[in-house]
Amino acid sequence: MDDFERQRGRLFGIAYRMTGTATDAEEIVQDAWLRWQDVDRTTVRDPDAYLAKVVTNLSIRQLTSARARREMYVGQWLPEPVLTGRSEFDALGPLEVVAERESVSFALLLLLERLTPAERAAYVLREAFAYGYREVAELIGTSEANARQLASRAGKKLSAEGPRQQPVDQAGWRKLVERFIAAARLGEIEELEKLLAEGVVSRADSGGKVSAARNVLVGRDRVARYLVGALQRFGVGIEARLTEANGGPALVAVGPEGTIMAICFIGVGPEGVTDVQFVMNPEKLAFAVAQLSQIGGLPDLSW
Template identity: 90%
Template sequence: MDDFERLRGRLFGIAYRMTGTATDAEEILQDAWLRWQDADRATVRDPNAYLAKIVTNLSIKQLTSARARRELYVGQWLPEPVLTGSGFDELGPLEVVSERESVSFALLLLLERLTPAERAVYVLHEAFAYGYREVAELIGTSEANARQLASRAGKKLSAEGPRQQPVDNAGWRKLVERFIAAARLGEIEELEKLLAEDVVSRADSGGKVSAARNVLVGRDRVARYVSGALQRFGGGIEAHLAEANGGPALLAVGPGGIVAICFIGVGPDGVTDLQFVMNPDKLTFAVAQLSHIEGLPDLTW
């Protein structure tokens, strides 16, 4: 097997964690493959490091240009979901907590706080266990600077508050089922009981479908928004349990296919955050994944 194909999953994992979008990750891999075809293989002593370096630096370049474009993005920008679990191996093995956390939607959102260089160091060291000397070689800096970048990244992420705890899927499912039922029936008071006081809701539509363009905070505002949206636009939409980015998620499926992927964070006081990915462009990768299994995930939790 060609070295590139042997390493494809790992390379996609680096690019996806770096950019937060599967579409960009695929484009980066295409560019990296072309460069690999032009390389003088006889001079490549370590294909793993050589290809990781290409993908990392292409990701840094892509992320730098993407940041400028996002200033013009309509509404809230959220990462692009990738389905995981049985039947989906695009992100590689996610068998332990640390592996799932490295692709979690919450972490990808936090990583947007980092500079491209800080993000590269964090991803390579934390998700792929590269030593700081190896990281320095991959991004073209000194080991001391790599350590400094890692320290800055850690401080920025820590400042955002404690990481989410591992999710109890069964408990998550029960709470979310109650949440959906109350929202569909327009039971605002019941819905508010399920929401944390400072619950946050974000929707990424890219201006292509109807959704709130600003962040909503507080149980009253969020309850009324979610209930109102389902009352107005929820006809014919069914919610299906799924696993995405290593954790539980909801697929909102209409007659024409997936219309949203929703990540629902929960805590001791109820639902803490709602992240709705509704931009059709950001659903194409998940749609393609489902086409490979010819249906929707069959989850039992």
Template identity: 75%
Template sequence: MDDFERLRGRLFGIAYRMTGAATDAEEILQDAWLRWQDADRTAVRDPDAYLAKIVTNLSIKQLTSARARRELYVGEWLPEPVLTGRTEFDALEVVAQRDSVSFALLLLLERLTPAERAAYVLHEAFGYSHREVAELIGTTDANARQLLSRARKRVTADSRRQQAVDRAEWRELVDRFLAAAQSGEVEQLERLLAEDVVSTADGGGKVIAARNPVVGRIMVARYLIGTLQKFGAGFVLRFAEANGEPALVAEGPDGLMAVCFVEAGPQGVSDLRFVLNPDKLAFAGAQVSQIGRLSDLSW
């Protein structure tokens, strides 16, 4: 097997964590593949490090450019989801490492500089040493350590410290949450929401979505019920796994319409993140096409 194909999962994992966009990661891999074809293989002593360096630097360049474009983005920006947890998605095995690719962590990584993000991703998700990180991003060992230290501090400081619920508890809570929302029982829904719950939707100006986060159990409950009453007949909700965690996917007549991440803790549902922008659902939609129908994702 060609070294590039052997490393494709790892390379995709680096690019995806770096950019938060599966479509960008695919473009980066295509660019890296072209460079690999043009490389003098006899001069490449370590293909793993060579290709990781190419992908890392392409990712840093892409992330720098993307941040400038995001200043013009319509509404809230969320990462692109990837479906995980099925044998059909084995190519994404490295992406499915639970802690290092969760949707919440991808959002936190957005607060890092490109260099900090590279140091964090390479060391924390892929186990590269400080010396190897320095070589991959083209800096000194000491600076790589500083980048990682700053990244860790920022990620830790911004992380919500809450007790995670297991999947059975999550499913039971979300089942009750959906039942209350679909029945229009505002007070019942409020009791399932944390006091400081936040609902964020990313429509990118291409579909109808709240352009600012909705905050607080009363506002979120009314917003969700109103949205379901207006658009609920146009889709079917199913349970699936995305980014290594349980999620909701919405299926419409033309396929995937949304991926929703529901974060819950002892106080109830604390965060709702809706990815609605069709461009950001393209990769997950292509994954669905691998299995033939969205209903097969249910669990």
């Protein structure tokens, strides 16, 4: 197998964790492939390191330009989800250990947006791919001391946002989410509020292309009323299916014709539902739709 094809999954994984966008990651990997075709292979002593460096630097460049564009983004910006857990379409490969799942979790990708591109690169390469500091420095193009500083600074920023995410109890998550959906569908605001944490947060990423709240909603009452109102207005004919995305449990909202209308990530803590993140922008759902097209449509993804 060609060196590039052997590394393709890893290269996509680096680019996706760096940008939080699967479509950008695909473009970066394609760009790296084109560069690989033009390079004199006899001058490349370590193809794996060479390709990782190309993808890392393309990702840094993409992330830098993307942040300027996001200032013009309509409403909330959320990462682009990737369906996982099914070998037929899993672009990230098997997420076999907790660290691998955590490194692509929706919650972590959202937090990584707080980092500078260089900090994010150092953190991703170190934590998700276990590169040593010397290797990180070579991939980013800096000194080993600076690579250590970047990774340390990134870790401190993320720690300041709160404790590391705990592994999800899928059975408990499913039970709570089923009650959550039932209460929202029936318009039982008081019952729904009982399932929400006091400081619950709701975000919806529509990019202005579909109807959704453009501002962050905080608090039991506001979030409960918004969810009930949204379901009453737009929920007719929509089916909620449980699935795995970004290494954890998620909901897929499926329309009457089997189309994906939204992918929803629901965070759960000791007090109940802590956050609800809706990805609704059709452009951000395109990668998941393409994943499913590989197996001929949307299957029953419930675990």
